[in-house]
Amino acid sequence: MATHKNTPPIRILGEDDVHPAESISPILDSVILGDAFEVLGRLPAESVDSVFFDPPYYLQLSGRKLRRWNVKTEVNGVSEQWDSFSSWDEYDTFIAKALQLIRHTMKPNATLWAIGTYHNIFRIGKIMQDLGFWTLNDVIWVKTNPMPNWLGVRFTNATETLIWAVKDKGAKDYAFDRDAARRFGIGKVGANVWVLPICSRRERVLGDDGKKLHPTQKPIELLRRVILTSTIENAVVLDPMAGVGTTGYVAAALGRHFIMIENDERYVAGIASRFRETPPSPQALDILRTSTSVGGPDGDYLRG
Numbered sequence: 001m002a003t004h005k006n007t008p009p010i011r012i013l014g015e016d017d018v019h020p021a022e023s024i025s026p027i028l029d030s031v032i033l034g035d036a037f038e039v040l041g042r043l044p045a046e047s048v049d050s051v052f053f054d055p056p057y058y059l060q061l062s063g064r065k066l067r068r069w070n071v072k073t074e075v076n077g078v079s080e081q082w083d084s085f086s087s088w089d090e091y092d093t094f095i096a097k098a099l100q101l102i103r104h105t106m107k108p109n110a111t112l113w114a115i116g117t118y119h120n121i122f123r124i125g126k127i128m129q130d131l132g133f134w135t136l137n138d139v140i141w142v143k144t145n146p147m148p149n150w151l152g153v154r155f156t157n158a159t160e161t162l163i164w165a166v167k168d169k170g171a172k173d174y175a176f177d178r179d180a181a182r183r184f185g186i187g188k189v190g191a192n193v194w195v196l197p198i199c200s201r202r203e204r205v206l207g208d209d210g211k212k213l214h215p216t217q218k219p220i221e222l223l224r225r226v227i228l229t230s231t232i233e234n235a236v237v238l239d240p241m242a243g244v245g246t247t248g249y250v251a252a253a254l255g256r257h258f259i260m261i262e263n264d265e266r267y268v269a270g271i272a273s274r275f276r277e278t279p280p281s282p283q284a285l286d287i288l289r290t291s292t293s294v295g296g297p298d299g300d301y302l303r304g
């Protein structure tokens, strides 16, 4: 597999390596194993160009095993401890606190992407508006291979929503690559609909047991679109709840800097092996990503 000779292995830092109010140079291109609230609070004001915020969904799944209605396989939901909260109040406080800290780190022309499903995205959107963020677009990710509705009592949920916003209404000169947006969106004008599959096995970060390490690993192609449409080369992209590090991996491959924060050491170990096994490069992205186009077989899904 082609590798990028110039890509150094990713650095793993701890909370104490982040010194309050220092420039961000010493922590660029690293993952910080620690609590997002603690680390964000130590980052200098107006220091990052872009943020990808993919917080817990608070899916509120019951403890019991769920089975699909027509087959015997078990449903693969998100049952991890990090997705549980005791109430909507607790969840809203978590999101509001994170967004406030994130906003502080954003340069005046930085943009924020927040992603979620119908479970949480409306609350996130409301909280963002209350905090003064100004929405530029929402982008609907249509999944070409969604998880079926196993009970057959609702529509199959085949979308996630991304909210793309600036820190306030007056923000000017934010990065936007119109040509990239045209390439990725449906139709000639590049509409705010991205049609692409969920992670395939090829790009999955696996645990020692050979099973997927993270239940909500985002596809490389999704982050490729986010980063190419809304950042310029050498921009600093922050992901405060990084999971297995898709944001930093794609940013590095595309010549951007990144700062990632994640508090689960299993996922941070997964990030390290991801960077080590296939160092990020444009070629690596092409090999790993599960690509799609609206006109291809995946697009046919949309036409029903």
Ligand SMILES: C[S@@+](CC[C@H](N)C(=O)[O-])C[C@H]1O[C@@H](n2cnc3c(N)ncnc32)[C@H](O)[C@@H]1O
Binding pocket: 034, 035, 036, 037, 054, 055, 056, 057, 082, 214, 216, 217, 218, 219, 240, 241, 242, 243, 244, 245, 246, 247, 261, 262, 263, 264, 267
């Ligand atoms: C939806 S997942 C992110 C998935 C990621 N975008 C990817 O592609 O792998 C949310 C992540 O937030 C992390 N997280 C939750 N609370 C956190 C906190 N206080 N500090 C740091 N990370 C946190 C969880 O461990 C989880 O990995």
